[in-house]
Amino acid sequence: MIIPKSVSEIIELLEREGFEAYVVGGCVRDSIMGIPAHDYDIATSALPSDTKRVFGFCKVVETGIKHGTVTVLYKGSCVEITTFRIDGDYLDGRHPQNVEFSGNLYDDLSRRDFTINGIAYSHTRGFSDPFGGARDILSKTIRCIGDPEKRFSEDALRILRALRFSAVLGFEIEERTKAALIAHKSDIRRVSRERVFSELKRLLCGKYAEGVITEFAEVLSEIIPELKAEIGYDQGSKYHNRTLLEHTAAAVGAASEEIRLRLAMLYHDIGKPLCRTTDENGECHYYDHANISAKIADESLRALKCDNELRESVCEIIKYHDMPIEPTEKFVRRQLSRRGYGLFCDIIRAEIADNSAKIPKAAERIPMLKETLSLAGKINSEQPGLSLHKLAINGNDLKSFIPPSPVMGEILSKLLEEVADETVENEKAALIARAREIYKSK
Ligand code: ATP
Ligand code: MG
Numbered sequence: 001m002i003i004p005k006s007v008s009e010i011i012e013l014l015e016r017e018g019f020e021a022y023v024v025g026g027c028v029r030d031s032i033m034g035i036p037a038h039d040y041d042i043a044t045s046a047l048p049s050d051t052k053r054v055f056g057f058c059k060v061v062e063t064g065i066k067h068g069t070v071t072v073l074y075k076g077s078c079v080e081i082t083t084f085r086i087d088g089d090y091l092d093g094r095h096p097q098n099v100e101f102s103g104n105l106y107d108d109l110s111r112r113d114f115t116i117n118g119i120a121y122s123h124t125r126g127f128s129d130p131f132g133g134a135r136d137i138l139s140k141t142i143r144c145i146g147d148p149e150k151r152f153s154e155d156a157l158r159i160l161r162a163l164r165f166s167a168v169l170g171f172e173i174e175e176r177t178k179a180a181l182i183a184h185k186s187d188i189r190r191v192s193r194e195r196v197f198s199e200l201k202r203l204l205c206g207k208y209a210e211g212v213i214t215e216f217a218e219v220l221s222e223i224i225p226e227l228k229a230e231i232g233y234d235q236g237s238k239y240h241n242r243t244l245l246e247h248t249a250a251a252v253g254a255a256s257e258e259i260r261l262r263l264a265m266l267y268h269d270i271g272k273p274l275c276r277t278t279d280e281n282g283e284c285h286y287y288d289h290a291n292i293s294a295k296i297a298d299e300s301l302r303a304l305k306c307d308n309e310l311r312e313s314v315c316e317i318i319k320y321h322d323m324p325i326e327p328t329e330k331f332v333r334r335q336l337s338r339r340g341y342g343l344f345c346d347i348i349r350a351e352i353a354d355n356s357a358k359i360p361k362a363a364e365r366i367p368m369l370k371e372t373l374s375l376a377g378k379i380n381s382e383q384p385g386l387s388l389h390k391l392a393i394n395g396n397d398l399k400s401f402i403p404p405s406p407v408m409g410e411i412l413s414k415l416l417e418e419v420a421d422e423t424v425e426n427e428k429a430a431l432i433a434r435a436r437e438i439y440k441s442k
Contacts, residue, residue: 148180167206210253
C-alpha cells in the first residue's frame with residue numbers, strides 16, 4: 001500500500017519508541033480499491049500522552065481527547081492519531097458510555113463498523129484484516145463487524161453509514177446486515193440531526209444513489225417522513241412509467257453530483273400525493289406541486305439543520321423545476337435578470353434530470369434544455385450578473401415621484417427586465433423617464 005511519506009514517518013517515529021502504529025479505516029479501504037485516499041488516520045498502542053511526548057517537536061492539538069484522538073501537524077500535514085480503544089456500553093443508541101484504551105489492535109478493529117473499514121496496515125507489519133475486509137471489498141459487500149443487531153442498536157448512525165457506503169461505492173449490503181438495519185430503522189430518530197444530515201448528503205451525492213434510494217426508501221422515510229407516500233405511488237400520468245419513488249430516485253441519479261441539485265431532485269415531487277386531481281380522461285394532474293414540494297423541503301431541511309444558504313437554493317430550484325423554458329435570447333435574458341445566472345442554470349439542470357427520469361418521449365426535450373443552458377452561459381459571459389444592484393438607478397432616484405410601496409420594487413424589476421431585453425438603456429436619465437411612464441400607467 002502506498003502511504004504518503006509524512007504518514008509513514010509518523011508511524012516509524014511511534015514504532016521507534018516501542019509502540020505499534022498503523023493506518024486504518026477509510027484510507028486502507030480506498031487504497032485497496034485503487035481510489036486515492038483523502039485522509040490518513042493512524043491507530044496506535046501509544047496513549048495520547050505518549051503520542052504528545054513523541055511529537056513534542058511539532059504542533060499537537062487535542063482534537064478528540066476523550067476518545068483518544070490527537071491531531072499532529074507534521075511536515076505540513078494534519079494527521080489524526082487515535083489510541084487503540086474498546087468502546088464501552090452504548091446506552092443511548094448514539095455514544096459509548098465510556099471508552100477504554102487498549103494495547104491491542106484487534107480490540108480497536110472490533111469496535112469499527114464494517115469489515116471494509118476494519119483493516120489496518122503498516123509497512124513493517126503488513127495488513128491486519130481479522131474480519132475479512134479485503135475479501136468483502138473484492139466482492140463489493142458491506143457487512144457489519146460482529147453481530148449486526150448489536151452494532152446498529154449501539155449506534156444507529158451506522159444504518160445511514162451503510163447506505164452511504166453502498167451509494168458511494170456501489171457495494172451490496174450483506175443480507176444479515178441489511179435485515180438488521182431495516183429492523184433498527186426507527187432508532188435513527190435518536191441520532192443528532194447534524195450527523196444524520198451529513199450522512200444523507202454524502203449518500204445523495206453517491207454515484208449509486210438511485211439504487212439505494214429505491215431499495216431503502218422505508219429507511220430514509222425515518223428521516224423524511226413524506227417520502228413514504230412516494231413508495232409504490234402510481235402517478236397516473238402518460239409522462240411516467242415508474243412509481244413516484246422510482247422516478248424521484250432516477251432523477252436524483254441523473255443530476256450531477258452536487259448537493260444542491262441532488263437534494264432538489266430528492267424533494268422535487270414530494271408534494272405530489274397532496275395535490276392530485278384526476279381529469280375526465282382519467283389522467284392525473286398535480287397543480288402547484290412544485291410550490292408544495294418546496295414548502296415540504298423547506299420544513300424538512302430546517303428540521304435537519306441544513307444551513308440556510310443551501311436550504312434556500314434547494315427550495316428555489318424545486319419551486320421552478322417545472323417552469324416552461326424557451327431557448328430564446330429574450331426569455332433567457334429575462335430569466336437571468338429575475339433569478340440570477342446560478343439559479344437559472346440549476347433550474348434547467350433540474351429539468352434535464354427530471355426529464356431523463358420520465359418516459360423516453362420526455363427526454364426529447366433535453367436537447368432544447370441544453371441549448372437554453374448554453375445560451376444562458378453565452379449571455380452571462382457578455383453581460384455578467386445582471387441584477388438589481390447593476391441597474392444605473394435605485395429606489396432613492398425614484399422616491400421623489402413614487403411613494404415608498406411595493407410598487408417601487410415592481411417598477412425596479414420591470415426596468416431590469418427591460419434593460420435585459422435591451423428596450424431601454426441602463427442609463428440614469430433614460431431609466432428615470434421610463435419609470436415615470438410605468439408609474440403613470442399603473
Ligand atoms: P470517509 O473518510 O470516506 O468518510 P471513513 O471510513 O474513513 O470514510 P470516517 O467517518 O472518517 O469514515 O471514520 C474513520 C473510521 O472510523 C471508519 O473507517 C471506521 O473504521 C470507524 N468509524 C467511523 N464511524 C464509526 C461508527 N459510527 N461506528 C463504528 N466505527 C466507525
Ligand atoms: Mg475518513
